[in-house]
Amino acid sequence: MHQSRRRDRRPARRRPSEPVRRQVCPLPVADADVVLVGCFSAKQKDFETVMASAAAGLAARGARVVARIVQRRGVSDGGVRKTGLPFSSRTLLRYGKVREVAQVCDRAGADAVIFVTALTERQRRTLTELLGRPAVSLSDAFAADHRRHH
Template structure:
């Protein structure tokens, strides 16, 4: 029987055997001709988030990608969010659940090949987001390094 996780009461996933995950290497990100949705996650203290998104879009376009959409989540903008600015990011998805649904809808509408996150993503976040979004989730630094 599965053990229930503390907060959400969903059954925990069983870990894949070490040999299964060790043999899997992530394929490089191919940007030439790819349709991407650009996703930014910024603190409210970051006032230049628009310029950062523009620079990221320009870098992706220079490598042959077509930026089909942009989505930004800012942390600490609302009254209650200011108190949460020092909390760590979501270890599972980086974004809130509503924003993940918004990104998934944008990826589906654009028939995106990838969702490129301006922030760095862990391997776990990449796997979870890839599953939730229906397209590959990668960080901008990884996408630019591969292109």
Template sequence: MHQPRRHDRRPSRRKASAPVPPLPPYRLPATGADVVLVGFFSAKQKDFETVMVEAAARLAAHGARVVARIVQRRGVSSGGVRRMDLPYSSRTLLSHGKAREVAHVADRADAEAVVFANPLTQHQRRALTTMFGRPAVGVTDILFDLD
């Protein structure tokens, strides 16, 4: 018979890490920055194109040029429907392949920022900014220069 596992009762030697300060809001330059617009939508959301067009119009109204639009749809294909119950990467909001595609497109277009049509958490902003090598923000998190 197996013995029940004994849990180690020694105190942890791990030091508590200092809280990470939140990232400041991204300020979009008034001179017309090149941005990549990204959206994450489930198959249930049928009006995803409208959301992307509205986000692009909001960015264009403030002088940004949307050089590429990338959409991650979840649960559209038959294989995707079977995987809807599986968690997506809450760290990046995108699948690994789609995140690599966004990074590649942003590099080729020499974009200043990657703007998501969806709101991002601080953790997602930090992880995506590191992954892309440029600011990654939600369209609602942008401060627009009105100079």
């Protein structure tokens, strides 16, 4: 006779977790060539203003914005159906857009990628690995620059 399998209900063994240390921009913003990336829903009509403001803030801190890339969601018919779904929890961007960002970074010789949207620690690590250069959020880059000057 067939015996039913019993599931082991014990929690999986995990390594003791280390205290979470939030890393900030690993390089100074000043004198860096950066690619600026923004993720916006179709409902957000002022995305160009947000991107321009972010670029101006980076330029004021001495960074050179060598490219701007925008991921819009809910603009196409397929995107409208997905508007209610969260962006990728792993990369924030769609896979094709990550490839596009990587190609732009390589062509422009960018030192870092700065996202207008806040990144989780996991997204920061994953994007840094996939893009081959530091990926940080705008707020982290500004905070690191502020600490460097004070």
